Amino acid sequence: MAKLSYAKALNRALRDELTRDESVCVLGEDVGAGMAQLTLGLQAQFGPGRVMDTPISEQAFTSLATGAALCGMRPVIEFQIPSLLFLVLEQIANQAHKFPLMTGGQVAVPVTYVVPGSGSREGWAGQHSDHPYSIYAHVGVTTVVPAMPSDAYGLLVSAIRSDDPTVVFAPAGAMGVREDVTRDLVPVPIGRARIHRAGTDVTCVAVGHLVHEALAAAGELAGEVSVEVFDPRTVYPFDWPALADSLERTGRLVVMDDSNRSCGLAGEVLASAAEGMRLIAPPARVTRPDGSVLPFALGLDRAVQPARAALVSAIRSVMK
Amino acid sequence: MTRSLNTPAELYGRMRLIREFEETALRLVKSGDIVGGIHPYIGEEAVAVGVCAALADDDLITSTHRGHGHVLAKGADPARMLAELAGRTTGLNAGRGGSMHAADVGLGILGANAIVGAAAPIAAGAAWASQRARSGRVVVTFFGDGGLNQGVLLETMNLASLWKLPVIFVCENNGYATTMPISTGLAGSAVARAQGFGIPGETVDGMDAVDIRSAAAAAVERARAGAGPSFLECLTYRFGPHHTMEQRIRLSYRPAEEVERWRLRDPLVIQAARITPQEREEADARAAAILAAAREFALASPHPDPADALDYLYASGMRGRGGEG
Numbered sequence: 127m128a129k130l131s132y133a134k135a136l137n138r139a140l141r142d143e144l145t146r147d148e149s150v151c152v153l154g155e156d157v158g159a160g161m162a163q164l165t166l167g168l169q170a171q172f173g174p175g176r177v178m179d180t181p182i183s184e185q186a187f188t189s190l191a192t193g194a195a196l197c198g199m200r201p202v203i204e205f206q207i208p209s210l211l212f213l214v215l216e217q218i219a220n221q222a223h224k225f226p227l228m229t230g231g232q233v234a235v236p237v238t239y240v241v242p243g244s245g246s247r248e249g250w251a252g253q254h255s256d257h258p259y260s261i262y263a264h265v266g267v268t269t270v271v272p273a274m275p276s277d278a279y280g281l282l283v284s285a286i287r288s289d290d291p292t293v294v295f296a297p298a299g300a301m302g303v304r305e306d307v308t309r310d311l312v313p314v315p316i317g318r319a320r321i322h323r324a325g326t327d328v329t330c331v332a333v334g335h336l337v338h339e340a341l342a343a344a345g346e347l348a349g350e351v352s353v354e355v356f357d358p359r360t361v362y363p364f365d366w367p368a369l370a371d372s373l374e375r376t377g378r379l380v381v382m383d384d385s386n387r388s389c390g391l392a393g394e395v396l397a398s399a400a401e402g403m404r405l406i407a408p409p410a411r412v413t414r415p416d417g418s419v420l421p422f423a424l425g426l427d428r429a430v431q432p433a434r435a436a437l438v439s440a441i442r443s444v445m446k
Numbered sequence: 447m448t449r450s451l452n453t454p455a456e457l458y459g460r461m462r463l464i465r466e467f468e469e470t471a472l473r474l475v476k477s478g479d480i481v482g483g484i485h486p487y488i489g490e491e492a493v494a495v496g497v498c499a500a501l502a503d504d505d506l507i508t509s510t511h512r513g514h515g516h517v518l519a520k521g522a523d524p525a526r527m528l529a530e531l532a533g534r535t536t537g538l539n540a541g542r543g544g545s546m547h548a549a550d551v552g553l554g555i556l557g558a559n560a561i562v563g564a565a566a567p568i569a570a571g572a573a574w575a576s577q578r579a580r581s582g583r584v585v586v587t588f589f590g591d592g593g594l595n596q597g598v599l600l601e602t603m604n605l606a607s608l609w610k611l612p613v614i615f616v617c618e619n620n621g622y623a624t625t626m627p628i629s630t631g632l633a634g635s636a637v638a639r640a641q642g643f644g645i646p647g648e649t650v651d652g653m654d655a656v657d658i659r660s661a662a663a664a665a666v667e668r669a670r671a672g673a674g675p676s677f678l679e680c681l682t683y684r685f686g687p688h689h690t691m692e693q694r695i696r697l698s699y700r701p702a703e704e705v706e707r708w709r710l711r712d713p714l715v716i717q718a719a720r721i722t723p724q725e726r727e728e729a730d731a732r733a734a735a736i737l738a739a740a741r742e743f744a745l746a747s748p749h750p751d752p753a754d755a756l757d758y759l760y761a762s763g764m765r766g767r768g769g770e771g
Contacts, residue, residue: 151578175578180605181601181604181605181608183601183602183604183605185567185597185598185601186566186567186570186598186601186602186604187567187605188567189564189566189567189568189571189598189602190567190568190570190571190574190602190605191571192567192568192571193508193556193567193568193569193570193571193572193573193574193575193585194571194572194574194575195571196551196556196568196571196572196575197506197571197572197575197576197579198575198579199575199578201571216561216564217564217567217598220561220564221559221561221564221568225557226758226759226760226761227542227756227757227758227759228539228542228543228547228549228557229539229542229543229547229549229551229557229758230538230539230540230541230542231540231542231757231758231761232539232549232550232551232552233549233551233761234761234762235761236761266759266766268760268762288762289760289761289762290760290761290764317764363764363766366767
C-alpha cells in the first residue's frame with residue numbers, strides 16, 4: 127500500500143493531464159523551478175513552452191490564460207499566494223467567468239487556477255495567508271477545496287477537464303496530509319460531497335484542512351455523540367442533495383468553515399439547511415470572526431482560525 | 447456584406463456603414479429601443495477600418511466599450527449587431543452582451559470589453575495560442591488613451607514583447623479619457639511607453655484610413671514574421687459624446703471650437719476625396735439600405751424569454767439554484 131502525499135497528488139494530476147492532453151499548459155511564477163511543489167519536475171519533462179515561467183504580472187497572465195482558452199487551450203495557472211486571488215478577482219470573476227454568458231454561449235473558458243498553500247500559512251501574516259473560497263463561490267466560479275490527497279488528485283484532474291473556469295484551493299493545512307491509496311487515482315466529479323465518517327447524531331460539514339479537525343473532533347466525541355463528517359469537496363456548486371440526505375439521518379448541523387463569518391460559506395450552508403432540510407435543533411457554525419485579518423504572531427494567527435475545541439463545544443451545544 | 451476591404455471605395459463604404467450604424471443606433475437609443483445607451487464611435491471610423499483592412503479573415507481582434515466600429519470593420523453582420531444592441535435573441539450574443547460585449551468569435555471578434563484595458567491580455571493570450579499552434583494568426587487589441595493608464599495593459603506589453611507575441615496594440619487616442627483630457631492624464635507619451643518595453647511604436651493620423659492601413663500592414667507583417675508586437679497610436683477624435691447619457695446630462699469639457707476643428711477632418715470626407723462621386727453615392731445608398739434592413743430585422747426580432755436569463759452561464763451546462771422559494 128502506497129502512502130500518497132497531498133502535494134504529490136497535485137503534482138501527479140498535473141503531470142497526467144499534461145501527458146494526456148496537448149492543450150494543457152501551465153503558467154505561473156517559478157513554476158519551472160517548482161517552488162510551490164505543484165510543478166516539480168514538470169518543466170524538465172514537458173519543456174518551458176508548456177510549463178511557462180511568468181514575470182510577476184498576475185493580472186496579465188491570468189487574462190492571458192483566458193485569451194488562450196478562447197483559442198482552444200486549457201491553461202492551468204498557479205498562484206503562489208492565496209491573496210493573489212484578490213488581485214485577479216477582476217480577471218476571473220469579471221472576465222473569464224462572464225464570457226460564456228456575455229457572448230451568448232459562443233465560448234468556453236477552460237482555465238484552472240490552483241493555489242497550493244491556501245489559508246493560514248503560519249508565520250506569513252496578513253497578506254500571504256487568506257482563504258477566499260467563499261468569495262469565489264459567491265461569484266459563481268466553480269470552486270473546489272480538497273481535503274485528502276486522492277481528492278486533490280481527482281478534483282484537479284476534473285478542474286482541468288472542466289469547460290468552465292475553476293479555482294482549486296489546496297489548503298496549506300492539508301498539504302502535508304498523506305493517505306493510504308489502495309486503488310487507482312481517478313477523477314473526482316465536481317459538485318459531489320464525500321462522507322468521511324458516518325454518524326447518526328450530528329452532521330459536521332467541514333471544508334478543506336478542517337475536515338481533519340472534524341475527524342479528530344468526531345474521534346474525541348466517540349461514545350458521546352455520533353458525528354457524521356461531511357466534506358463538500360466542492361464549495362461551489364455545493365452538493366445540497368447529499369447534505370439533505372445526511373440531515374435526514376442526523377437532524378443536527380454544525381459547520382466548520384475557514385471563512386470570515388459574515389457572508390461566508392457556513393452562513394450559506396446554515397441558511398440552506400434551515401430553508402428546506404430536516405433540522406431538529408438550531409444549527410451552529412465555527413468560523414473565523416467577522417472581517418478577520420490573520421495577525422502575524424503565532425498565537426494570534428491561531429486565535430482567529432476555527433479551532434477543534436470550538437467545534438467540539440458546538441457539537442455538544444447542538445445536542446442539548 | 448462583403449468582408450473585403452481593399453479598394454478606396456471599400457474603405458469608404460465600410461466607414462460609411464459604421465457611421466450609418468451609429469446614427470441608427472443613436473435614434474434607437476432616443477426611442478428607447480436600445481436600453482442603457484451606447485458609446486458612439488462617430489469620428490473614429492478610420493481607425494477600425496484602416497486596421498481591419500490590414501487583417502486576414504482568420505485574424506483576431508479584441509475591442510472596447512466604444513466597440514461598434516471594430517466589430518463591424520472585422521465583418522460582423524450589422525443586422526445581428528443592431529439586434530444585439532436592442533437585446534434580441536437574434537443578436538450576435540443572443541441579447542446577452544449588448545453594446546459593450548458584442549462578439550462574433552467565428553469572425554475572429556473575441557469581444558468588446560467594458561473594462562478599460564482589460565482585453566489586452568486576452569488578446570495576448572490569443573496571440574500566444576496562435577504562436578504555439580503556428581497558425582500565423584495575428585491579434586489586434588484596440589484600446590483608448592485612457593487604457594494607457596491601466597497597469598494590466600503595461601504588464602501585457604511587457605509579456606508580449608518578451609515572448610514576441612503576434613499582437614498589435616492599437617491605441618485610439620481621441621484626446622479624452624471620458625472627460626479627462628490626455629494632457630492631464632498621461633505622463634510621457636503613448637509611443638514612448640511601448641518603446642520602453644522594446645515594442646516599436648508609431649503615431650499615425652487617426653483620421654486617414656489609408657495611412658492607418660499602411661501602418662497596420664507593417665505591424666501585421668512583423669507579427670506574422672515572428673518579430674513580435676507593434677504599437678500604433680492613432681490620433682483621432684470622437685465627434686459626439688462619450689456616452690449617450692450626455693444627451694440628457696449636458697457636460698462641458700471640450701471647447702466647441704476644438705470639436706469644430708476636428709469635424710473638419712472627418713475621416714469619411716478624407717476618404718471620399720479618393721473615390722468618384724458615383725462610388726460615394728453608391729456606398730452611401732448601400733449603407734442606408736443595409737441599416738434600414740438591419741433596423742427592421744432588429745426590431746422585429748424576439749426578446750429573450752425571461753426564463754432563459756441565465757442560459758449560457760456555464761459552458762459545462764451546470765445550473766445553479768434559482769433565486770426564489
